[in-house]
Amino acid sequence: MSDEAERSRREPGPTPGHHHWFDDEAGPVVRPYAMTRGRTSAATRHRLDLIAVVVPEPAADDPGRDQTLSPEHVEIVERCSEQPQSIAELAAGLDLPVGVVRVLVGDLVEDELVHVTRPVPPAELPDVSILREVINGLRAL
């Protein structure tokens, strides 16, 4: 820290040709919500839970489909086509904020390229038989 402060005192202004403000600390050069064209909420009515699982629809296999998809949309579909993944896993895998992934997945749901499983409805606990299965599953690990 203090080293850094000293250096900046010695070298006022940026060194020509060296954009040292574009380091990891500065974050991605493309601001995350640029990928959603500024949208912060998804087209789908329900806010997608972190553990909602994104499952590809048969249409996702169809070549020559929607040409308007961004590379991030395509990557989400590709990742899920290998193995359906939760919103949280997609966000971690793509290194994108959860909010951005929600918007992008919302677009794909609109396009009927994927659907999303709804986890346990909000404000409800899973039923007793599932809880028993979880206990058995944990013990068997």
Next chain:
Amino acid sequence: MAFGRSSRTKPFVEPVTLKILVAGGFGVGKTTLVGAVSEIRPLRTEEVLTEAGRPVDDLHGVETKTTTTVAMDFGRITLREDLVLYLFGTPGQDRFWFLWDELAQGALGAIVLADTRRLEDSFAAIDYFERRGIPFTVAVNCFEGAQRFPAESVRGALDLDPEVELLMCDARDRESVKNVLVAVVQHALVLADRSPAAVTT
């Protein structure tokens, strides 16, 4: 747009997904605990908070920033092909309480990881789960070098309800963490059996 892989032989299994939260003060071992049982290296997911629509008052101390990033570490346990449990470490900083509401929604239970040297760090989490009726278990992470206290005195210091379980654990040890998880789900089971409506308030 071609997404490759057009010959899929069987439809995907759509798993039931559940989540358990892991709360506790900064540095108490939440990510270690998640890592001890997760089948994947704990992943990090981030939420960028912007001024738009966010309670900016909560960003006390970082007023000069227009965006800030909150990280949540999580892991996954596939119990069966169709039953997957996620563990989410909650953001440790108090100013991100509002993110907890989202995490807590639909959570089947929670672990409050405590360190006897800094018990006060777990008060906020205990209070949060009590108020929302989320089943939780307190796990005291037995750090090397920390003085061991009898469970009863820790219970007293935390002012726990009699039905809340308190366990000693080693957040690095898989079996130990498994026991804690089983205790959480058992507690959830007891509450769910008793009255399905009572836990939703």
